[in-house]
Amino acid sequence: MEAVKEHRSTKSGVSSDEAIIEIKGLKKSFGSKEVLRNINLTVTKGENIVVLGKSGQGKSVTIQCIVGMLTPDAGSVKVFGKEVSELNDEELKDLRTHIGFLFQSGALFDSMTVRENLEFPLTRVLKLKDQNEIDQRVNEILEGVGLPEAAEKMPSDLSGGMRKRIGLARTLIVKPEIMLYDEPTTGLDPITSREISQLILEMQKKYKTTSIIITHDMECARITADRVVVMNDGEYIAEGSFDDLQHSDNQFVKSYFSDSI
Numbered sequence: 423m424e425a426v427k428e429h430r431s432t433k434s435g436v437s438s439d440e441a442i443i444e445i446k447g448l449k450k451s452f453g454s455k456e457v458l459r460n461i462n463l464t465v466t467k468g469e470n471i472v473v474l475g476k477s478g479q480g481k482s483v484t485i486q487c488i489v490g491m492l493t494p495d496a497g498s499v500k501v502f503g504k505e506v507s508e509l510n511d512e513e514l515k516d517l518r519t520h521i522g523f524l525f526q527s528g529a530l531f532d533s534m535t536v537r538e539n540l541e542f543p544l545t546r547v548l549k550l551k552d553q554n555e556i557d558q559r560v561n562e563i564l565e566g567v568g569l570p571e572a573a574e575k576m577p578s579d580l581s582g583g584m585r586k587r588i589g590l591a592r593t594l595i596v597k598p599e600i601m602l603y604d605e606p607t608t609g610l611d612p613i614t615s616r617e618i619s620q621l622i623l624e625m626q627k628k629y630k631t632t633s634i635i636i637t638h639d640m641e642c643a644r645i646t647a648d649r650v651v652v653m654n655d656g657e658y659i660a661e662g663s664f665d666d667l668q669h670s671d672n673q674f675v676k677s678y679f680s681d682s683i
């Protein structure tokens with residue numbers, strides 16, 4: 423794969439060569455199944471990286487190695503300059519407070535109001551006690567995701583797109599430096615998907631997060647990506663801007679873009 427350029431400009435406006443996530447020669451097998459054969463990726467501060475790959479290619483396994491839920495068989499995974507596999511439990515816990523996840527489901531607590539859902543990470547993770555500060559952060563993030571009127575609603579009163587926005591708000595409310603999105607638009611209609619992709623981009627600009635976005639949604643990739651990597655057979659086989667890859671000669675890469683142009 424082509425060498426990574428050192429200094430990148432990003433849609434967030436942060437242009438930095440500071441590596442936030444650095445993966446080198448990552449390998450991971452389960453039994454005789456080699457899932458990650460040789461993953462190399464550097465994500466710099468403020469960058470949005472989109473990972474494209476078919477199901478079962480090991481995209482989630484890569485994310486689990488980044489947050490220390492899985493230990494690599496070989497290679498190096500550094501986050502904020504530290505080798506994740508060498509961190510102890512306390513250090514791992516601390517690392518994870520700097521990383522936000524948005525999974526497909528959004529995973530809100532159904533028995534809590536939106537406000538209570540948003541207060542939960544502030545009181546449980548950040549251990550905030552000052553109710554004024556809590557209220558201020560809840561109101562600010564609800565404004566940010568465009569749902570200032572939703573605070574007292576129950577998740578069941580919300581549409582799928584609104585739930586996704588609140589899921590994003592709940593993740594961003596602790597101001598993580600890294601965001602990991604696992605198929606953030608799956609299950610949404612095209613218009614709502616586009617709104618969520620635009621929101622991901624807006625949030626990147628506002629909070630200057632560094633993000634990895636796993637998606638099959640090419641519109642989401644087009645909107646959010648500073649850089650796209652394409653995964654096949656346990657390796658990244660291509661990387662570049664969305665436009666670069668759209669004009670790739672590689673048949674496998676082309677297959678992703680054929681429906682999107």
Ligand SMILES: Nc1ncnc2c1ncn2[C@@H]1O[C@H](COP(=O)(O)OP(=O)(O)OP(=O)(O)O)[C@@H](O)[C@H]1O
Nearest residue numbers: 452453455457475476477478479480481482483484
């Ligand atoms: N803890 C585990 N134990 C055994 N096999 C696993 C484990 N985690 C993942 N795998 C296997 O690794 C492969 C890659 O899984 P992974 O979930 O990373 O795929 P993916 O690229 O994220 O796919 P999808 O888009 O379907 O989520 C799969 O074959 C899966 O069965």
